[in-house]
Amino acid sequence: MSGVPTAHIWLPYTQMQNAAEPLRASHTAGSRIILDDGRELIDAVASWWTACHGYNHPHIVMAMEKQLHAMPHVMFGGLVHEPAEKLAARLAVMLPGPLNRVFFADSGSVAVEVAMKMAVQFGLNQGDTGRTRFLSFRDGYHGDTLAAMSVTDPDEGMHSLFRGYLPEQVIAPIPRDEASRAAFRQLLDEHRHEIAAVIVEPLVQCAGGMKMHDGATLKVIADAAKDAGVLLICDEIAVNFGRAGTLFAHTQAGIAPDIICLGKALTGGAINLAATVATADVFDAFLSDQAEAALMHGPTYMGSPLACAAANASLDLFDSEPRLQQVATIEAQLKRELAPLTSLPGVVDIRIKGAIGAIEVADLHNLDWLKAQFVAAGIWLRPFGNVIYTMPPFTITPDELSAITGAISDILPRWADRTPTAG
Numbered sequence: 001m002s003g004v005p006t007a008h009i010w011l012p013y014t015q016m017q018n019a020a021e022p023l024r025a026s027h028t029a030g031s032r033i034i035l036d037d038g039r040e041l042i043d044a045v046a047s048w049w050t051a052c053h054g055y056n057h058p059h060i061v062m063a064m065e066k067q068l069h070a071m072p073h074v075m076f077g078g079l080v081h082e083p084a085e086k087l088a089a090r091l092a093v094m095l096p097g098p099l100n101r102v103f104f105a106d107s108g109s110v111a112v113e114v115a116m117k118m119a120v121q122f123g124l125n126q127g128d129t130g131r132t133r134f135l136s137f138r139d140g141y142h143g144d145t146l147a148a149m150s151v152t153d154p155d156e157g158m159h160s161l162f163r164g165y166l167p168e169q170v171i172a173p174i175p176r177d178e179a180s181r182a183a184f185r186q187l188l189d190e191h192r193h194e195i196a197a198v199i200v201e202p203l204v205q206c207a208g209g210m211k212m213h214d215g216a217t218l219k220v221i222a223d224a225a226k227d228a229g230v231l232l233i234c235d236e237i238a239v240n241f242g243r244a245g246t247l248f249a250h251t252q253a254g255i256a257p258d259i260i261c262l263g264k265a266l267t268g269g270a271i272n273l274a275a276t277v278a279t280a281d282v283f284d285a286f287l288s289d290q291a292e293a294a295l296m297h298g299p300t301y302m303g304s305p306l307a308c309a310a311a312n313a314s315l316d317l318f319d320s321e322p323r324l325q326q327v328a329t330i331e332a333q334l335k336r337e338l339a340p341l342t343s344l345p346g347v348v349d350i351r352i353k354g355a356i357g358a359i360e361v362a363d364l365h366n367l368d369w370l371k372a373q374f375v376a377a378g379i380w381l382r383p384f385g386n387v388i389y390t391m392p393p394f395t396i397t398p399d400e401l402s403a404i405t406g407a408i409s410d411i412l413p414r415w416a417d418r419t420p421t422a423g
């Protein structure tokens with residue numbers, strides 16, 4: 001390779017004027033990313049939380065190879081195929097209750113857009129034209145497209161920068177205590193006639209800073225939505241498929257969402273795919289003699305056979321390999337190995353849930369230095385906001401996980417000693 005590798009690439013979330021040169025990935029194996037120069041990094045973040053079985057799992061690779069030769073892609077308009085039918089049927093069985101109608105999308109943000117569109121049109125199809133807003137939460141994150149941004153935390157979603165472009169939603173703090181629960185119920189009650197749905201990330205608000213809440217809090221949110229007569233959308237894109245300790249996070253609260261968004265680890269990290277799953281009640285509201293009552297949405301690559309084959313293979317692995325047990329083991333190891341860090345200067349909080357370990361610091365300074373230190377230690381970590389976190393593949397070995405927690409324990413004190421500078 002010659003020339004500047006990023007001369008024509010516009011990187012995500014990056015000020016291109018002074019961005020550090022990105023590392024060049026060559027290939028992947030197990031929990032590792034191998035760079036062009038031969039260095040190996042243990043991936044502590046499983047490629048944005050997708051690679052739950054580690055990289056290149058032979059079962060997923062084989063299923064995709066087989067599908068690749070038979071039919072890599074075919075349009076989903078007017079055609080269906082076995083990989084999609086099988087995947088939809090399996091998701092319907094795995095998901096609790098009446099969540100049994102699957103709309104495929106090509107990314108998580110689009111799955112959220114579809115969920116929001118479904119919720120608004122659910123009202124319209126019943127003659128209720130006033131439900132044009134959503135209730136969402138501080139520290140929430142639901143994607144980077146415009147409607148998804150509007151239900152993301154106002155700072156994270158850049159609501160002030162994009163004022164006028166983004167619909168204005170009703171935004172509440174996660175109601176963790178009695179006082180905020182009362183306020184939450186009241187807020188929802190005040191807006192009950194204009195709200196199409198409450199949208200929440202169950203148990204862990206990931207991109208918004210790995211903020212956690214318990215099942216009881218999630219139940220309060222779900223019950224309030226039910227009492228107010230508005231739909232509940234659970235965005236499980238980050239936590240689905242075991243990340244928070246159970247196959248789906250919302251089941252820990254025993255609640256019954258009307259719509260759920262799946263993504264990220266749906267294909268085990270092999271290829272993009274997402275889904276919006278609705279209950280029979282939501283689906284039924286779109287059945288009509290009126291053509292315009294139909295859900296008018298159809299991403300070009302929706303339900304790609306190749307992606308569905310990968311997802312089916314990923315689901316096989318949840319059946320055949322002890323993933324949830326591995327998550328429990330990771331959780332216990334994270335608790336043991338991160339606990340001593342509480343006493344470090346600058347550490348504000350340590351949060352662990354399933355295969356998610358987050359260390360909140362008062363001020364995440366010297367970020368480029370910090371990232372470089374982790375790389376030098378052979379660890380791929382991406383601190384952001386004010387958290388240093390790991391969300392490793394579930395197949396990570398105890399030694400590899402110790403290498404991650406060891407690097408954090410080793411580097412954090414040196415980082416805390418540095419004079420804070422930007423970058």
Ligand SMILES: *Cc1c(COP(=O)(O)O)cnc(C)c1O
Pocket residue numbers: 107108109110112141142143144201206207235236237238263264274
């Ligand atoms: C990542 C994420 C999304 C967006 O998914 P993309 O595939 O990046 O569009 C939406 N919601 C949550 C909770 C996420 O973590």
